Amino acid sequence: MAAVVTGIVWFLSNTPSLLTLLDTQVSPFVQGITCLSLNTAMSYGFHQILGAESSAGMQWGNFMTAPSTNVQFLFGHVVIMLVVDCVLYMLIALYLEKVLPGKYGVPHPWYFPVQPSFWFPDLLKNANVISPTRSTGELVQEEDPVGYPAGIQISKLTKAFKANVVVNKLSLNVYEGQITVLLGHNGAGKTTTISILTGKGTVVGVLYNGIRVTEPKS
Template sequence: MGLDNWLHWTAWFIKSFLMLGISSVLIVVLIKIKWFEGVSVLTFSNWSILLVFLLIYTIASICFCFMMATFFSSASTAAAVTGLVWFITYLPLSFTVKTYETMSLGSKLGWCLISNTAMGFGFKEILGFEGNGEGLQWNNLFKTVSVDSNLTVGAIMLMMLLSSVIYMLICLYVEQIMPGDFGVPKKWNFPFTVSYWCGQKEYVGIEDMSNGSASKASGFLNSIEPFD
């Protein structure tokens, strides 16, 4: 008896989240340690919100990898292509360095659906708060760094959570229509069928069968003698 899909994905998510969560904690510790004369990498920012930011980025990263894994049946191919795509997702951050200040809010939020780009935008805003001596705090999570800025760290975190949901929806959808060698693929439009959500089975009558199957079924029914 095999595991349900949701148990399979949940187990992998918990395992990955615990491993990467430990890394996030260590990163926050290194960022907040006062290395020299009471100065740390991010001296003014609250450590708890930095940890939450990194954990949300971790969730988005895990969901992205889950999504990529469903497109391949070979683990080695999936790892190679996912690694390549992972680094490609850093490119929008490089392309928007010079135009960041003039970009519209909608454009920035759209780019934030890519988790690595969102992480870069987030740390850019965090460094802005550090520069004005305020640091990122819970009370300025949804406030802009300056009057000229139009993006907040809170909005970036929400977009990363939204991207996580999108990644997982794509993952679960592709898994159903491309289940691999040992699964039964569903039709591409299965989410829009009543039978999928309500568990109703479609009736298949003789008129819906092929000619060969229909003739066999008719012969079988005719061979049955009625009871007296």
């Protein structure tokens, strides 16, 4: 099945070159547009290389030389379109990698190339930056990073199952561009915290994506 489908796709992508080679009235502009298909461009190139074999062959010096007066789309044009195709296909691949990153990636919106934050990340990095918090008392912790906006800010998050308090006044800042990990033994409240942030639990005093929730919700 794969061999049959591949053959059909290859033949369909090669059809424009067969049609334009049979019609000598096709303009070079139209031939150039059809060369956006790699198979079509390769077909043009091979056809001109084989045609040049009856004389001196295709050489570096005759890339832009027409073998006859009725040929306007030259081998040099094919080479230029192949370079354009390489750049164009690379941009498409990079775009799809951002929009469809797969199972373990974070997808960007389809319009991300027109967002100022994509082209000027350093100019917007300090926007919505909160001051780093410092621990007091005997608790020793690393200071929050400076210069990164907080995507999630948790302030005194509390969760109790009847008389059992599983999350007791948790305060945590999660920053964009940083990796945040919750570590703890079984029953420490890691899963409960994540469930609350994803809307599956009771939230008390949480700022999520710039929206502060001050009243509990279920």
